[in-house]
Amino acid sequence: MVEKVSVIGLGKLGASMVAAIASRGFEVIGVDIHQKTVDAVNEGREPVQETDLKKYLSENKKRIRATLSHEEAVLNSDISFVIVPTPSDEKGSFSLQYAAWAFKEIGKALAKKDGYHIVILTSTVLPGATRFGLLPILEKESGKKCGKGFGLCYSPEFIALGSIIRDFLNPDFTLCGEFDERCGKELEYFYSKVMFGNPPCKRMSLENAELTKISVNTFVTTKITFANMLADLCERIPGGDVDVVTDALGTDSRIGRKYLTGALGYGGPCFPRDNVALSYMARTLNSCADIAETTDRVNRAMAETITNKLRPVIKQGQTVAILGLSYKPSSHVVEESQGIYLAKTLSEAGARVVAYDPLANESAEAELKGKIVILDSAEKCLEQADVVLITTADTEFKQLKSDDFVADGKKTIVYDFWRILKDKLSNKENISYHPIGCSDNNELQANFLTELWGKETNNLSKAESL
Numbered sequence: 001m002v003e004k005v006s007v008i009g010l011g012k013l014g015a016s017m018v019a020a021i022a023s024r025g026f027e028v029i030g031v032d033i034h035q036k037t038v039d040a041v042n043e044g045r046e047p048v049q050e051t052d053l054k055k056y057l058s059e060n061k062k063r064i065r066a067t068l069s070h071e072e073a074v075l076n077s078d079i080s081f082v083i084v085p086t087p088s089d090e091k092g093s094f095s096l097q098y099a100a101w102a103f104k105e106i107g108k109a110l111a112k113k114d115g116y117h118i119v120i121l122t123s124t125v126l127p128g129a130t131r132f133g134l135l136p137i138l139e140k141e142s143g144k145k146c147g148k149g150f151g152l153c154y155s156p157e158f159i160a161l162g163s164i165i166r167d168f169l170n171p172d173f174t175l176c177g178e179f180d181e182r183c184g185k186e187l188e189y190f191y192s193k194v195m196f197g198n199p200p201c202k203r204m205s206l207e208n209a210e211l212t213k214i215s216v217n218t219f220v221t222t223k224i225t226f227a228n229m230l231a232d233l234c235e236r237i238p239g240g241d242v243d244v245v246t247d248a249l250g251t252d253s254r255i256g257r258k259y260l261t262g263a264l265g266y267g268g269p270c271f272p273r274d275n276v277a278l279s280y281m282a283r284t285l286n287s288c289a290d291i292a293e294t295t296d297r298v299n300r301a302m303a304e305t306i307t308n309k310l311r312p313v314i315k316q317g318q319t320v321a322i323l324g325l326s327y328k329p330s331s332h333v334v335e336e337s338q339g340i341y342l343a344k345t346l347s348e349a350g351a352r353v354v355a356y357d358p359l360a361n362e363s364a365e366a367e368l369k370g371k372i373v374i375l376d377s378a379e380k381c382l383e384q385a386d387v388v389l390i391t392t393a394d395t396e397f398k399q400l401k402s403d404d405f406v407a408d409g410k411k412t413i414v415y416d417f418w419r420i421l422k423d424k425l426s427n428k429e430n431i432s433y434h435p436i437g438c439s440d441n442n443e444l445q446a447n448f449l450t451e452l453w454g455k456e457t458n459n460l461s462k463a464e465s466l
């Protein structure tokens, strides 16, 4: 039975897992290759920024310690979760470089251990990587056979940055790819002690679990992209309103409401790379992942499409303000963020771009390297803006008032991708408000449809007269 736990890799997910597992009464040893990360965890400080991490680490300090030694961790625990980076490589696959190094160190420690030990790979990998890429390293370094001296599972978590601890402790289900029944059973039992609400544990082979993990993210991004397609269609039909359509659509239990809000594309460290990796895997296996490839292509084209829409405005040398540079509200992460992509494409198209984000200004500055002007408040951006793009549904932006947009009585064009200011900015003097996913020229669209369907009914009356 698992009593002591080790976690190899104390980054965003690993450090959060240490804190969450310790909060459920287990003793946890964390391992990292960086001394300052180890020191931070030992002192009850958070090594990375994540919601509630500091609180959980300090509250459970007596059950947590960290070390640079994989051996110390393996010899003093029953189970080791490996949660090191698996960065995308130039082929679109996930590199096993860090995981291989961690497995080598764990294997060496297993050689010195008498009892049974379970190794759990939590990092995101593609089908076959655990059994055919990493398991041989453990067997070679330990001199033991998997299933006898040690067990091996692939068990990723389904968490989002900003809510890792909450998501980890309250999952919809746990996923357990198992080398054999013994280690799978033990992991299922361990999760039943750690997770709240007794979530179902889906146990399966290592390869099926690897495919399930990557499928979750690619399915969700397909859903997001589908809603974005509906938003574009709604802009082209009289009275079109994507929220009305997706609200009804999501009520169908086969579809569901989550991630079905037509707006901007998805971003962040996981979603975009998972579609690319699934496409790579499918091509390599002589299968095809057209859906994943199309989702990725459509999502990556969004900033360019929006920039093209704004070209007439840019030509007049006007200033565009972007409110929201992180990939989602209340985040400092700008990786693959649509706000950043828009800032780049608009400035490359010749616009003067100013921008603001409540948390991500600093990381955006590093990413954009002076290409645009980053200001320290939304109000300062609005003072200078002819066109405003609201790219995240941040609470701070929701609080803006119509007066904030019309400084000095000038006329401002506002594109609101999440429709957060629809009630405040619609039909306001000097504001040309465009809620994305809603039609804003009913007459023009009605004329178009009259012509389209009029032709059909004219043909029908001709047919009747024959």
Ligand SMILES: NC(=O)c1ccc[n+]([C@@H]2O[C@H](COP(=O)([O-])OP(=O)(O)OC[C@H]3O[C@@H](n4cnc5c(N)ncnc54)[C@H](O)[C@@H]3O)[C@@H](O)[C@H]2O)c1
Residues within 6 Å of the ligand: 008, 009, 010, 011, 012, 013, 014, 031, 032, 033, 034, 037, 048, 083, 084, 085, 086, 098, 101, 102, 122, 123, 124, 125, 156, 157, 158, 159, 160, 161, 270
């Ligand atoms: N962050 C997320 O939202 C998220 C969500 C789901 C899955 N994942 C997956 O989890 C994995 C880790 O993600 P992360 O965001 O926590 O990464 P991270 O870069 O924040 O942290 C990784 C940590 O591992 C340490 N490390 C590297 N090699 C090591 C080794 N051999 N031994 C011990 N420590 C080592 C690094 O120093 C770093 O502290 C990736 O595969 C990622 O795809 C992340």
